[in-house]
Amino acid sequence: xxxxxxxxxxxxxxxxxxxxxxxxxxxxxxxxxxxxxxxxxxxxxxxxxxxxxxxxxxxxxxxxxxxxxxxxxxxxxxxxxxxxxxxxxxxxxxxxxxxxxxxxxxxxxxxxxxxxxxxxxxxxxxxxxxxxxxxxxxxxxxxxxxxxxxxxxxxxxxxxxxxxxxxxxxxxxxxxxxxxxxxxxxxxxxxxxxxxxxxxxxxxxxxxxx
Amino acid sequence: xxxxxxxxxxxxxxxxxxxxxxxxxxxxxxxxxxxxxxxxxxxxxxxxxxxxxxxxxxxxxxxxxxxxxxxxxxxxxxxxxxxxxxxxxxxxxxxxxxxxxxxxxxxxxxxxxxxxxxxxxxxxxxxxxxxxxxxxxxxxxxxxxxxxxxxxxxxxxxxxxxxxxxxxxxxxxxxxxxxxxxxxxxxxxxxxxxxxxxxxxxxxxxxxxxxxxxxxxxxxxxxxxxxxxxxxxxxxxxxxxxxxxxxxxxxxxxxxxxxxxxxxxxxxxxxxxxxxxxxxxxxxxxxxxxxxxxxxxxxxxxx
Numbered sequence: 001x002x003x004x005x006x007x008x009x010x011x012x013x014x015x016x017x018x019x020x021x022x023x024x025x026x027x028x029x030x031x032x033x034x035x036x037x038x039x040x041x042x043x044x045x046x047x048x049x050x051x052x053x054x055x056x057x058x059x060x061x062x063x064x065x066x067x068x069x070x071x072x073x074x075x076x077x078x079x080x081x082x083x084x085x086x087x088x089x090x091x092x093x094x095x096x097x098x099x100x101x102x103x104x105x106x107x108x109x110x111x112x113x114x115x116x117x118x119x120x121x122x123x124x125x126x127x128x129x130x131x132x133x134x135x136x137x138x139x140x141x142x143x144x145x146x147x148x149x150x151x152x153x154x155x156x157x158x159x160x161x162x163x164x165x166x167x168x169x170x171x172x173x174x175x176x177x178x179x180x181x182x183x184x185x186x187x188x189x190x191x192x193x194x195x196x197x198x199x200x201x202x203x204x205x206x207x208x209x210x
Numbered sequence: 211x212x213x214x215x216x217x218x219x220x221x222x223x224x225x226x227x228x229x230x231x232x233x234x235x236x237x238x239x240x241x242x243x244x245x246x247x248x249x250x251x252x253x254x255x256x257x258x259x260x261x262x263x264x265x266x267x268x269x270x271x272x273x274x275x276x277x278x279x280x281x282x283x284x285x286x287x288x289x290x291x292x293x294x295x296x297x298x299x300x301x302x303x304x305x306x307x308x309x310x311x312x313x314x315x316x317x318x319x320x321x322x323x324x325x326x327x328x329x330x331x332x333x334x335x336x337x338x339x340x341x342x343x344x345x346x347x348x349x350x351x352x353x354x355x356x357x358x359x360x361x362x363x364x365x366x367x368x369x370x371x372x373x374x375x376x377x378x379x380x381x382x383x384x385x386x387x388x389x390x391x392x393x394x395x396x397x398x399x400x401x402x403x404x405x406x407x408x409x410x411x412x413x414x415x416x417x418x419x420x421x422x423x424x425x426x427x428x429x430x431x432x433x434x435x436x437x438x439x440x441x442x443x444x445x446x447x448x449x450x451x452x453x454x455x456x457x458x459x460x461x462x463x464x465x466x467x468x469x470x471x472x473x474x475x476x477x478x479x480x481x482x483x484x485x486x487x488x489x490x491x492x493x494x495x496x497x498x499x500x501x502x503x504x505x506x507x508x509x510x511x512x513x
Contacts, residue, residue: 086307162334171376
């Protein structure tokens with residue numbers, strides 16, 4: 001079952017990249033959104049149509065591998081419920097972070113966002129931020145976003161630093177992530193954040209166009 | 211029981227009556243009286259109305275937060291609202307278990323003891339994993355959700371996470387709006403589509419993503435935070451936007467008076483809002499940490 005988990009996401013991103021190549025300004029249709037929901041396997045996978053699509057498809061495979069590991073480790077912990085106390089939720093979060101950090105001891109920047117993926121991500125970000133609203137979009141991202149010196153993979157997201165806003169336009173352009181992952185900006189870096197464990201899974205440095 | 215000033219002392223001014231276009235919410239602002247004992251509230255306090263409070267940007271653990279919390283209890287004693295909607299930035303800084311106590315449970319314990327429920331949305335300072343699973347925030351493990359309060363009035367709240375407004379969330383929001391038969395459809399979230407904040411101000415991305423849905427599904431009022439002051443906007447395309455971002459934080463003098471958006475504002479003291487829905491009318495009082503009712507009025511929902 002888990003082996004199929006990434007399939008609909010893969011379908012969605014291939015579709016999105018293909019459409020994006022045809023018309024950058026077109027918004028995803030409701031059908032595209034449905035297609036990206038895990039469990040929806042209505043369509044057969046299309047072959048990657050270009051290098052960018054291939055890079056993003058491979059990226060999502062790595063994301064899904066991470067998510068599978070995350071789920072396996074999280075399932076080994078006592079479950080958090082709506083009746084959990086803050087102590088239990090906090091303990092769960094830190095315990096999950098420790099398990100993931102131990103399991104990914106050798107993880108380094110670029111393992112998930114490989115160099116070819118980084119190039120495509122920078123291109124997608126550039127497309128969104130180079131438009132007429134680019135300056136305003138960047139301002140909203142950089143609002144209360146001072147960055148972190150020595151950002152590291154596997155490190156806990158700093159408690160004192162608010163999370164950046166991710167503009168809806170950018171979330172439309174980027175590949176859809178599993179539930180436990182989010183994109184955020186830390187300074188100029190786009191991070192892949194594990195929201196359950198509150199840690200940085202990987203990041204793209206210097207994401208914004210110069 | 212709601213404390214009422216005498217007729218002689220009640221100075222009611224019709225400050226604005228805006229009907230710029232068909233279907234716009236009608237707003238009547240009322241100048242509140244002040245009284246020596248208790249808060250000089252002007253809400254109708256009808257028996258079957260729905261009463262609630264709005265609070266944002268509060269979880270600092272500061273003296274000011276506690277003082278405002280005391281005013282919220284005072285207001286509740288006079289005007290028994292049943293729930294508080296939280297427009298984000300519920301805890302600043304670390305979110306250890308002791309922080310939930312110091313920055314939330316302790317200041318609002320008298321309200322919690324009185325049975326008042328808090329329904330949170332997430333701001334940019336909030337850790338989703340910690341807060342959506344926090345029982346007293348009633349998020350039921352979700353980053354965004356909707357709920358219908360226990361009232362005879364026709365109301366549903368839609369709670370969004372505006373710092374991560376991905377396509378699935380927007381699609382979910384539209385489905386929820388479409389499926390709701392409530393007269394009052396009230397969205398609340400952190401980042402304001404309209405605000406006169408010099409520090410943050412209006413968020414055009416959030417506005418472009420959400421405003422078409424507000425208009426399509428007949429939303430009349432929206433509650434937000436993020437800018438650390440109180441502001442009620444003039445109706446924007448028929449919708450009144452409240453910024454309630456000074457529940458603990460305060461950015462003095464931060465309202466830019468040149469925006470032309472402001473119907474009423476307060477950037478000099480911490481504040482919260484209490485409101486009452488009765489039929490097609492939503493009445494409101496904004497109350498400062500000093501216990502002054504500095505903005506009052508009512509919004510009539512177009513049928």
